[in-house]
Amino acid sequence: MLHRKFYTEWHQVTLDYGEINSDTIIRSCLIYEQGASMNHKQTLLQKIEDRTAIVGIVGLGYVGLPLAVEFAEAGFNVIGLDVQQSKTDQLNTGSSYIEDIPSDRLAPLVTAGKLKATTSYEDLRQADAISICVPTPLRKTRDPDMSFIIQASTSISNICHEGMLIVLESTTYPGTTEEIILPEITKNKLTVGEDVFIAFSPERIDPGNKHFAVRNTPKVVGGITQHCTDVTKALYASAVDTIIPVSSPTSAEMVKLLENTFRAVNIGMVNEMALMCDKLGIDVWEVINAAATKPFGFMAFYPGPGLGGHCIPVDPHYLSWKLKTLNYNARFIELASEINASMPLYVLDKISDALNDQEKAVRGSRVVVLGVAYKRDVNDVRESPALDIIGLLHQKGANVAYHDPHVPSIRIENDETMQSVPYSIDLISNADCVVIVTDHSTFDWKEIADHSTVIVDTRHVINEQESKAQVITL
DSSP: OOOHHHHHHHHHHHHHHOOOOHHHHHHHHHHHHHHHHHHHHHHHHHHHHTTOOEEEEEOOSTTHHHHHHHHHHTTOEEEEEOSOHHHHHHHTTTOOOOTTSOHHHHHHHHHTTSEEEESOGGGGTTOSEEEEOOOOOBOTTSSBOOHHHHHHHHHHHHHOOTTOEEEEOSOOOTTHIIIIIHHHHTTTSOOBTTTBEEEEOOOOOOTTOSSOOTTTSOEEEEESSHHHHHHHHHHHHTTOSOEEEOSOHHHHHHHHHHHHHHHHHHHHHHHHHHHHHHHHTOOHHHHHHHHTTOSSSOOOOOOOSOOOSSSTTTHHHHHHHHHHTTTOOOHHHHHHHHHHHHHHHHHHHHHHHHHHHTTOOSTTOEEEEEOOSSSTTOOOOTTOHHHHHHHHHHHTTOEEEEEOTTOSEEEOGGGOEEEOOOOOHHHHHTOSEEEEOSOOTTSOHHHHHHHOSEEEESSSOSOTTTOSSEEEEO
16 A cells, blocks of 8 residues: 555645656655655664563463563563453562462562563553463364454554554464454554564463473464564564574464374374273283384373363364364364363273272262372363363262362362362372372372372372282273
8 A cells, every 4th residue: 555645745746847657656655665664673673672672461371471571581671461450469569370480580570670560451552562372262162262362452453553563372273363463453554564563473381391481492483474574583582592484374373283283183092092902901001111112203192081281172173163164174183182082081980990899889989189280290270181080070979089289279060169188198098099180290109009099090100010009090
């Protein structure tokens, strides 16, 4: 689109001095436009280089807070936004609620004024770059709930200005950035790649990972235009060691879905392998460990009680849903989901079998669940299979208690709250069955093996040969 002011000036020249070739006018206007866009780009690049750019982070959860801290440590002034006042109040005191970000790392940044939290989008009006890190859950119908992304993009469009970069990090279906973010941000006659810059860069946070965090995990970026990609690369290169550019936001969105679909499908495959080995009377763990000795062409995955967490149980369904709109059935995704979703029922069968061997029914039995977080050494219970297992045990009439050093309480069926009970030898020795769902590193497996009567071990952490208990594995 030609710049109106420049075109008007040229039109006045034709009135004053006579006819001028239209091609000359168009070329000149395009040069003017390119200069204007380059000015916005170069200004933003300079701000990023000298660390005068203000960075906004929308969503201060397990993705947004570590990113905010990394940018602040890189020298930027960071404004973090979250809709929960309790979170922003806590952060502004220098106290962290994310296990991966200790308070002694956060507090100096807050004290120095490098990081502050707010609930108001008006505070982001001064930002030069904004990363959107909001939740993207699934509805009960297994289709994407885009309400958080839509709300964030609408709010940002109200305070967006020329020279701003907006990056979506939330995992979503391919096409989201161009279908939702782009029209919302440009509705005020801002031109993408010239006035504003828009990109997608998938989060790759692995909660509890002691080896890989924001800084040393390669970052994929895909801008709507090359200018968009350039400024996004420059911003993230200040906080991340390795940047991987791709050709478009849609490609970047697909990268994230491929990563997690790969894991979901392979976990589904090895979970089915556990079911088959059980039918054949074979130890699936022995089979996997032997196969893993092959130095090429094999990657070990391990069975478990079901999928949990913020990504693997959810993300593949975004891709499956999108492809359904294109009249295509993502068969691997659907099959893997079916197998993985059935694992809590399989665990329930193992518990029933273990109790039957003791001539006891599930109903009325005392069952202790060890670990309810979806993975080791985190406090996150989203999509955790432990919740399904506890629910199934309640339906069967069992008296269920759980202990998790990271999770003081959980919500179960009928929106009721269940509290973690203190760990003790009496707790496990008085249980009719102990079910190991999450293998937290703080658990003393030998002590548990020595004082339990029956153990259903879904994580293969108990040494069966040395255990005094009856041990049943997947």
